[in-house]
Amino acid sequence: MFVTPDQVPPVGGPVRLLPISGGPEQRGTLSDWSTSPAGLVATAVVTLDDAAAASLADEPVWAHLQGAGGAAVVLEAVAEGTAVDGELLLTGVLALATEQQRAEPRADIARRAQLRGRVAAAARTIDLSRTGARVVLATDAAMANFGASADDQVELVVEVDAEETVVASARVVRVDAQRSEVALTFIDLSDADATRIERAVLGQISSEREQAGASAG
The missing domain is CATH 2.40.10.220 (predicted glycosyltransferase like domains)
Structure with missing residues (x-):
């Protein structure tokens, strides 16, 4: 899913990191952001406190960022530690969800x-x-x-x-x-x-994307 210019999150903005396998949400700050020429792949550097970063290192996460225009952008990636304490690198990620007019992602989910x-x-x-x-x-x-x-x-x-x-x-x-x-x-x-709600919502979106990819293949 493309990230449009008004959805690009500003450096210094808040980031919420939710471990996909379970566990508490962690909060940090976006230190760097870049995208591939096609705009499909993004690389984000997130700064957290040392303990939070250590707890998420090498874990698959959903990262919730706020675009410059207020849009919600959610990325799915493996959080990798760097040489800097308290820093995580999210690389090779695609936009799992974008919401142009909402601050939070939503899903058509039956519960x-x-x-x-x-x-x-x-x-x-x-x-x-x-x-x-x-x-x-x-x-x-x-x-x-x-x-x-x-x-x-x-x-x-x-x-x-x-x-x-x-x-x-x-x-x-x-x-x-x-x-x-x-x-x-x-x-x-x-x-x-x-x-709890966000994990259910993002799990649904991720599952739907996987099914769509399997059907396209």
Whole structure:
């Protein structure tokens, strides 16, 4: 996936590194960025504290960067240590995801969920990111009974994977009664829960890219 000029992250900008195999998210600063002439391959140098860099050395990671125009750029790479303490080199990476108008990547991802307001309603996610979700309720009757409207505060329980469930406070952004859909933005989501959601989202995007590559081959 190409990185356009307005998506190029500025040196000195924040970087979030999420180990693909599991473990806590680490935060650092972009020290250098370059791309191949075709714009498909990028090389990023990230500076973190020494302990964080050591914990990620030789690990496959997802790196979340913020483009100069506010776009989200996610790279997938193996983090390599350098001769400089606290520095990691991400090389040969492709843009796993770019979001022109969003600060966070999103995926069309289906997970079992429950929406809790004045009543509880079974639902499933159809769109998910670390900042919000779009869910569809099980039936039209459930939608009518739930009775949500814009700006209502609700709670979303979502099974991000087979072993982890996130419970998030959220604000209703939009209700589509005809489709039984509710769009939500999360409120004060903890870093740990945000990481759980982001790992599910990026895992879905990565899997879809692999499947697309296999089909093309």
